[in-house]
Amino acid sequence: MGVTIKEIAVICGVSPGTVDRALNDRPGISEKTKAKIIEVARQLNYQPDYMARSLAKGRTMTIGVVLFDLYNRSFAQLMNSIEAECRRQGYFVDLVLTNKDPDNEKKCIEHLLHRKVDGIIIFAINYGEAFDHYLKSLNVPVVTVCNRVSGDWSYIGIDDRKAMKEAVQYICGKGYERFVYVCPPLSYRGKTNIFTQEERFAGCLEGLKECGIHEPPVIVTDKDYVGAIGRMSFGDGEPRTAIVCSCDIYALEVMNHLKGRGLRIPEDVGLMGFDNIDVLKYVTPALTTVEYDVEQFGLQAVRCAVEQIEQGSAAPVPLLPYRIIAGASI
Known part of the structure; x- marks a missing residue:
């Protein structure tokens, strides 16, 4: 049986409450006492009793996370960050993946409720008044990420519309005349929650309008978006064209296709992504992105x-900052 907080308290000559403050990095204790307690705990290989803590607090110390999938590197990075911060705060993570299926999303939420999670972080697929009421019926804290559900829920995101508008204005400043916008999720408009993607698309249109580009962009929503790009002409004899992708993952696939055709980036066609996923450091030319x-x-x-x-409540979180990364692809 492992050592307990009470036993560490006796050894250190302090109260159990003082040991708890030291081990959980809480205020109200001197650095000298804290260092002594931590060293004794280390020597005795102290391991927190999460079951006892859960029973004492009336919580499972678990946060459920509902994501699309982990194919997109930005989701994988997001999940790593969530897990690290949960662990730092003494919580475990129960991750479920919806595969962008609205019905499966509700099944995933029900699974988390059966596991008695203390709260849910969700990148929502569902939307609308009915889903809003459904979330309220859960009686657990809910935080929405990127895809907004309604103003009743805590929301973590950026101003995607403004970010994409500024990205398009940046491209216009480079003298591009024709625009292709690649965003397969737009094919789900009116079917699932694609708030982030709709905001980015709206920002693209606003940016073009403000730059005086009257020709509408070619909008690619095909699942086989690379095939759609393959049917287009770029380079000699064509207007100077920029392909704007709503996510870096699309931009990387398009870049690979363009290189395979022998097209030069950006001499024959410009390319822009969005997200600045971590694998971009391996890509040539360096992708211009947000x-x-x-x-x-x-x-x-x-x-x-x-x-x-x-x-019982949380302060609103301001929209997070963003910036344009000027690579060599525009």
């Missing part, structure tokens, strides 16, 4: 959830 701190998304989502769990 960056936001995905780790902050995870950190703020967890902090917001924990505040609601432990205090």
Whole structure:
């Protein structure tokens, strides 16, 4: 049987409450006493009794996370950040993946409720008044990430519309005349929650309008978006064209296709992504993209959830910052 907080308290000549403050990095204790307690705990290989803590607090110390999938590197980065911050705050993570299926999303939420999670962080697929009422019926704290459900829920995100508008204005400043916008999720408009993608598309249109580009962009929503790009002509004799992708993952596939055709980037065709996923450091030419701190998304989502769990409410989280990364592809 492992050593307990009470036993560490006796050895150190302090109260169990003081040991608890030291081990959980809480205020109200001197650095000298804290260092002594931590060293004794280390020597005795102290391991927290999470079951006892859960029973004492009336919580499972678990936060459920509902994501699309982990194919997109930005989701994988987000999940790593969520898990790290949960662990730092003494919570475990129960992850479920919806595969972008609205019915499966509700099944995933029900699974988390049966597991008695203390709160839920969700990148929602469902939307609308009925789903809003459904979330309210759960009686657990909910934090939404990227895809907004309604103003009744804590929301973590950036101003996607403004970010994409500024990205398009940046491209226009480079003298591009024709635009192709690649966003397969737009084919789900009116069917599922694609709030983030709709905002980015709206920003693209606003940016073009403000730059005086009257020709509408070619909008690619095909699942086989690379095939659609393959039927287009670029380079000699064609207007100077920029392909704007709503996510980096699409831009990387398009870049690979363009290179396979022997097209030069950006001489024959410009290319822009969005997200600045971590694998871009291996890509040539360096992709011009929009960056936001995905780790902050995870950190703020967890902090917001924990505040609601432990205090009953949470302060609104401001929209997070972003910036354009000027690569060599535009």
